[in-house]
Amino acid sequence: MRRAGIALGVLGLVLLGGAVVHAQPDSVRAALLEERGFSPDHSPRGALWRAAAVPGWGQFYNRQFYKVPLVYAGLAGGGYVIYEMNRRYLLFRHANLYAIGRSRENNPYEKFRSDYDQAIARLGGESTGGNVSGRQLRRLRDKYRRWRDLSIVGTGLFYVLTILDAYVSAHLLTFDVGEDLALDLRPTGGEPLLAYDSAAPEANAESPISLSPNGIGVRVRLRF
Numbered sequence: 635m636r637r638a639g640i641a642l643g644v645l646g647l648v649l650l651g652g653a654v655v656h657a658q659p660d661s662v663r664a665a666l667l668e669e670r671g672f673s674p675d676h677s678p679r680g681a682l683w684r685a686a687a688v689p690g691w692g693q694f695y696n697r698q699f700y701k702v703p704l705v706y707a708g709l710a711g712g713g714y715v716i717y718e719m720n721r722r723y724l725l726f727r728h729a730n731l732y733a734i735g736r737s738r739e740n741n742p743y744e745k746f747r748s749d750y751d752q753a754i755a756r757l758g759g760e761s762t763g764g765n766v767s768g769r770q771l772r773r774l775r776d777k778y779r780r781w782r783d784l785s786i787v788g789t790g791l792f793y794v795l796t797i798l799d800a801y802v803s804a805h806l807l808t809f810d811v812g813e814d815l816a817l818d819l820r821p822t823g824g825e826p827l828l829a830y831d832s833a834a835p836e837a838n839a840e841s842p843i844s845l846s847p848n849g850i851g852v853r854v855r856l857r858f
Contacts, residue, residue: 672697678804685800689793692800696807705796712789719782726775729753733768820853 665674676695685692689709693701728746735741757770 672807676804676807678801681800681804682797685797689796692797693803696800696803698803701799708792708796709789712785712792715785716782716789719778719785723775723778723782725749726753726771726778730768730771730775733771 681692681695684695690702690705693699693705728743728749729752731743732741732746732750735743753771753774757774
């Protein structure tokens with residue numbers, strides 16, 4: 635298990651810091667890029683800034699054209715959710731303001747009357763609002779505001795992931811997976827271990843051999 639732990643640590647360095655294993659001099663990297671049809675000055679930093687400037691440009695720069703529609707589909711979906719949650723938030727915010735102003739002789743929020751009627755209709759009440767309390771309107775207002783804010787955060791995180799994807803993919807363009815690189819994962823445990831009685835060696839041949847189970851784990855072998 636100790637050897638397996640060391641091997642897992644090495645594997646983590648390979649996956650998280652790939653440059654430790656496959657780093658090449660600039661001349662070698664340029665040759666690999668030209669061999670694969672890229673410009674010799676193609677760089678991860680260039681992919682990073684392109685992806686940050688225009689969504690999908692970094693993926694296009696890396697010639698991963700199939701990713702570009704996915705980038706725009708994800709951003710479009712996030713944008714639609716933000717728009718819809720914000721629209722519902724404003725609807726119930728205006729309805730709540732109109733409900734507050736109804737107690738006054740001249741309602742200062744009379745312009746929100748249509749929003750109030752629409753919100754009441756969504757809640758199944760009458761246009762008079764007699765069956766809907768201000769607490770319900772405030773609760774829905776706060777709910778949609780929270781969902782809108784979470785949608786903004788989620789869409790922003792998705793955009794950051796597209797930038798990181800372009801940067802990492804540009805690094806992996808010259809990742810060389812040769813025949814000498816191999817990874818072998820095998821489960822271990824449950825194998826019987828032979829236990830002999832050292833005090834009575836002559837009894838080992840006559841008495842049954844006692845067995846003890848080995849621990850359960852995973853054996854990792856990494857070859858370069």
